[in-house]
Amino acid sequence: MRRSLLFIPGNNPAVLNNSDVFLADGVIFDLEDAVSVDEKDAARLLVAKYLAGIKKGKTELLVRINACDSTYLESDLAAIVMPSLDTIVVPKASVKELKKLDKLLQVLETIRGIKKPIGLLPIIESPQALLEVVPISKQNRVVGLLFGAEDYTASMEINRTKNGFEILYPRNVIAVACKAAFIDAIDTPFTDTLDVDALKVDAQLAKSLGFVGKACIHPSQVEVMNEVFSPTLQEVFQARRIIQAFEEAKTAKLGVFSLDGKMIDEPVVKRARTLLSKAKQAGVWREES
Amino acid sequence: MKNSLGRVVPDTFTPFTTSDAFTSIPRKQIQEKSKNQPIKVFHSMEDLIDELQIKDGATLSFHHHLRSGDDVINRVCTSLHKRQIRNLTLAPSSIFPTYTGIELLIKAGFVKDIHTNYLSGGVSDLIHQGLLQGLLIMNTHGGRARLIESGDVSIDVAFLSTPAVDKQHNGCGTLGKNACGTLGYAQSDLRYAKQVVLVTDSLVDKIEQIDFDHHYVDYVLLLDSIGEAEGIVSGTTKLTKDPVGIKIAKDTTKLINALGLIKNGFSMQTGAGGISLAVAEFVKHEMIKQGVKGSFASGGIGKQYVQMLELGLFERLYDVQCFDLDAVSSYKQNRHHLAMSASQYGNPFEADPIVNQLDVVVLGATEIDLSFHTNVTTDSFGKVIGGSGGHSDTAYGAKVSIITTQLIKSRLPIIKKQVTTITTPGETVDVLVTERGIAINPLRKDLIELLQDSTLPITSIESLYELQHTYTGIPATLEQSSEVVGVVMYRDGSIVDTIRKKIS
Numbered sequence: 001m002r003r004s005l006l007f008i009p010g011n012n013p014a015v016l017n018n019s020d021v022f023l024a025d026g027v028i029f030d031l032e033d034a035v036s037v038d039e040k041d042a043a044r045l046l047v048a049k050y051l052a053g054i055k056k057g058k059t060e061l062l063v064r065i066n067a068c069d070s071t072y073l074e075s076d077l078a079a080i081v082m083p084s085l086d087t088i089v090v091p092k093a094s095v096k097e098l099k100k101l102d103k104l105l106q107v108l109e110t111i112r113g114i115k116k117p118i119g120l121l122p123i124i125e126s127p128q129a130l131l132e133v134v135p136i137s138k139q140n141r142v143v144g145l146l147f148g149a150e151d152y153t154a155s156m157e158i159n160r161t162k163n164g165f166e167i168l169y170p171r172n173v174i175a176v177a178c179k180a181a182f183i184d185a186i187d188t189p190f191t192d193t194l195d196v197d198a199l200k201v202d203a204q205l206a207k208s209l210g211f212v213g214k215a216c217i218h219p220s221q222v223e224v225m226n227e228v229f230s231p232t233l234q235e236v237f238q239a240r241r242i243i244q245a246f247e248e249a250k251t252a253k254l255g256v257f258s259l260d261g262k263m264i265d266e267p268v269v270k271r272a273r274t275l276l277s278k279a280k281q282a283g284v285w286r287e288e289s
Numbered sequence: 290m291k292n293s294l295g296r297v298v299p300d301t302f303t304p305f306t307t308s309d310a311f312t313s314i315p316r317k318q319i320q321e322k323s324k325n326q327p328i329k330v331f332h333s334m335e336d337l338i339d340e341l342q343i344k345d346g347a348t349l350s351f352h353h354h355l356r357s358g359d360d361v362i363n364r365v366c367t368s369l370h371k372r373q374i375r376n377l378t379l380a381p382s383s384i385f386p387t388y389t390g391i392e393l394l395i396k397a398g399f400v401k402d403i404h405t406n407y408l409s410g411g412v413s414d415l416i417h418q419g420l421l422q423g424l425l426i427m428n429t430h431g432g433r434a435r436l437i438e439s440g441d442v443s444i445d446v447a448f449l450s451t452p453a454v455d456k457q458h459n460g461c462g463t464l465g466k467n468a469c470g471t472l473g474y475a476q477s478d479l480r481y482a483k484q485v486v487l488v489t490d491s492l493v494d495k496i497e498q499i500d501f502d503h504h505y506v507d508y509v510l511l512l513d514s515i516g517e518a519e520g521i522v523s524g525t526t527k528l529t530k531d532p533v534g535i536k537i538a539k540d541t542t543k544l545i546n547a548l549g550l551i552k553n554g555f556s557m558q559t560g561a562g563g564i565s566l567a568v569a570e571f572v573k574h575e576m577i578k579q580g581v582k583g584s585f586a587s588g589g590i591g592k593q594y595v596q597m598l599e600l601g602l603f604e605r606l607y608d609v610q611c612f613d614l615d616a617v618s619s620y621k622q623n624r625h626h627l628a629m630s631a632s633q634y635g636n637p638f639e640a641d642p643i644v645n646q647l648d649v650v651v652l653g654a655t656e657i658d659l660s661f662h663t664n665v666t667t668d669s670f671g672k673v674i675g676g677s678g679g680h681s682d683t684a685y686g687a688k689v690s691i692i693t694t695q696l697i698k699s700r701l702p703i704i705k706k707q708v709t710t711i712t713t714p715g716e717t718v719d720v721l722v723t724e725r726g727i728a729i730n731p732l733r734k735d736l737i738e739l740l741q742d743s744t745l746p747i748t749s750i751e752s753l754y755e756l757q758h759t760y761t762g763i764p765a766t767l768e769q770s771s772e773v774v775g776v777v778m779y780r781d782g783s784i785v786d787t788i789r790k791k792i793s
Contacts, residue, residue: 018532018724022536219536220532
């Protein structure tokens, strides 16, 4: 699950040490924008030490490396590629750079005996990336796409607003591309860390478009994200009714049946099963409850 | 001699046995003072001290309602120092780093014992070095009231900073340039000290809301200034902004809710600490959401609780000291904002002290151990950096006492096998909430049962103890000096622990 991916600056030991206490589904240790040039080495070293020492739990561990065309790429990879790393967040992603990364990772994984391939989470943050979002979504290792609205709107020379009207198109495109590639669509962070109500509205909009989670830039955003992107109890209740009705219809040898006057067929049942599985993962529902 | 907690107690004291041992002891009260002499007014500290004829061996008391802004204690101490008065016992309700006059007396070797409820700063450094002639006795707020009313500490002169005094020589905390609100800690001093001096910098015609009744007053000393009003607001009374602290506060609120405590008529108190205060903020939101009206909040009162009173979330506030100027103003204007004395607050021998009526109290900790014994008195070197205040009183009285703390502070693990110094016995501490889990005292089987289906991160204190060490490693054990410089006195007068001299 990637309901909440929390950005943590890679150069702050105290924050790094507490990164797992906020119950985000994933933690992104940032070596890129959150770290100034004179702190790059320190951040890389700190994140590497943290990853080497951590007792792996349920939290997905991600690192946002510096851009692939920067001079930091090889040092970043050399430091952080290790068994505890789950996913690399790739800024300013393009097909060409993802292919290059895949090759570099293959070599490092072989040398270091890493059995589980490290995933890639490209950030779609330019009009160019948006135009090649489908091939990007199909690259090796890509587990999802993260929308980066700040850089995207800057490139588009348009203003960001709280209602997000200006980013509706890229959100739609990214969500569709991810669904088609069976990967996760992760929404852009909400930058006003004090406005929890607006954050909730923004997250609900993203969910309604097909996003499964959202990046967080402050720990206080995590709880809201986990709540919004988890199935509601009402949804769980309805899904259970659908499955129960389906089982009864199967016993009665009915192909198609109706519930509350609405036709229920295989895709509806499949969706209900997926929802229950997510509800279980999110701790919203237990089999016996 | 060892007490029931396994701690060594000097032979001249009564060792702690259990937290409710006092219930089998009769209340001991000396006569409240009665006086026939007219009140004398002075305009000079030196003239007053001449009049009082303070002698070697005297016991003098002060209150700390002006907190870091108080200047009365310094002026008294400076005068005593000049006069070379020795073998003094000082009993200020708290000692802040700005109370440098006490340092002057200790360095000169003029101070025998100090009784106080909270201590930080230079005085603590000197005591840690062994410069006190006698002992430091750390009391609780309720325990200090008991100590004075019982005559176990007999106060010769109480110097009471008083923001305003009227023509009848009544005193109050709500008027004057140094208005500090309620004066709850000084009520025992007022009633039982042999001589009472109101020290003020504001004379007014008439006080309607009397905190110090003139019937108990012997002298009034009018000075140009008794302190700085800015010092009344304490740094420990600000809400935390730290995300980890916020997480702990949120989990604590969820816990209080899961225990079914947030309901009409409920009562609460939070200590003065960033996390505790954030809990109050989250509980406020929960009360609004659930449409709950509580009966009261108590303790030191700050603007958060004032706001809750004004929002109708509590029927009344019981205020022993005002933490900020919002509280001062509220106490002055809102008749549901009530003053309480330290005795009404937490004296174990009161018939029904406020602490016993509390549903929940949220407190902090410097250290906590596997038996839930909590230390808010010393750091891990054994130097005094705080004190019980109302910690032990409320932990005993409240139906549920919750300790909130980060599991790791400044790279140090907070759960110890045994705390350096016991302030509050573990038998009165019910729950520990940290950022990495919640531990319930096994003695509270009822709470464990209530929470068995909860989704809260409940674990054992032993698991948290092990977990913290995966981050910090196990700290080396510090050697302790055999020389005792102080004791931690429980609210009933028994001794829970000793404080030792710094290892040189």
